[in-house]
Structure formats: C-alpha cells, structure tokens
Amino acid sequence: GAGVSQSPRYKVAKRGQDVALRCDPISGHVSLFWYQQALGQGPEFLTYFQNEAQLDKSGLPSDRFFAERPEGSVSTLKIQRTQQEDSAVYLCASTDLGGTYGYTFGSGTRLTVV
C-alpha cells in the first residue's frame, strides 16, 4: 500500500481483556516503530524492529505489552489484561532509513479500556 496501515482504527476493550493491534508498514521498509500517545501528550516510544528483530523494547510499560514482527513485515502489538491506563492512541511508523530522516506514521489505533 501507499502508506502505513493500522487496524483496527478504534477498539473498545473491557478491563482485563486481551487486545491485538496490527500494523502493515510501507512495503520494503525494514524499520518499524510503535508509539503510545495519551490524550494531550506527545507520542512515547514503545518498541522498535529492524526486519524481524526487536532491537529495542525499552518503552514497553509492563510485561503485559508484547510486540512481534515474525516475518519482518506486518507487526502486532498485543496488550494482555488491559487496564484503564492503557487507553491511548497506538501509532505505528516505518522507514527504510532507520529513522535518520524521520518517518511516516500510520493513522493509529485508538484504544479505550472501559
């Protein structure tokens, strides 16, 4: 596709439910990033992949958060036992240059935990 595609666009989860958020990067982009953006805040880094290798997961807020990119293309961010504080927009970005010149974000997934 022409850009980074994320699905679902919106997700409402009951507290304690597991959710999976999908990111389809721009074709051929080796680097993929996940960010979390709370209301009124700037995006915060969660994790980074280069191809299928997860090179940095220092931003994942707890062990309930897990990300994978098994074939070096599509990535999934999974949140187990969701909590209200997980409510945010989850943004995915990809680049073929390691982020040196910035990167393009997808439309995001707005997660609301009720």
Added chain:
Amino acid sequence: QKEVEQNSGPLSVPEGAIASLNCTYSDRGSQSFFWYRQYSGKSPELIMFIYSNGDKEDGRFTAQLNKASQYVSLLIRDSQPSDSATYLCAVNEEGGKLIFGQGTELSVKP
C-alpha cells in the same frame, strides 16, 4: 532521562502573522531534530527536519537550530487557519527512536 520541552499553548496568532514555536532539549549530544504537525484526531505528519546549526527553510516554514543553547524553533510565515494544529518537536536517539515534546497547540484566527 532525555527530555524535550515545549510550551503546551495554546498559541494564538492572527491570520497572516508569523507563528513562532519553540522547543528545548536536554541531551547536548542530540544530532537530529524534527517538527511534526498533528491535526485533531489525526496522526503526526513530518513537516521539517534539521541537523545543522542555523536556519532551514521550506516554503512558509523555517526551522532554526542552536545546538549551543539546545534550542530548536519553527517559524510559520503568513499563518493560515489551516495551520491550526498541534506542533510536536522531536529529537532522534540512537536507533531511530524519537523523543517527543508534549506539543504546542497553535490557533490561527481569521
């Protein structure tokens, strides 16, 4: 903990005026700096990046970098109502990770 600081605003300017958005960063070793624009309910959109001290111009936008003062700014000339958005400053870390400020909300009044 590396930090990027921005005034949250809102910054209100009249149509046609120059809007000046400012950002400071804590890591003196930072090399790359980015400005993103984010409309309400949308994802951030890259509008400028700058690496070298001085000014970089792109249309109505000018990014200014002063590494000695650890200061980055974005000037928007001839501001239009369509420029009303939140502007995010970001600093690149090793590996391509971006550290974002909280954003400055800009309102351009017709």
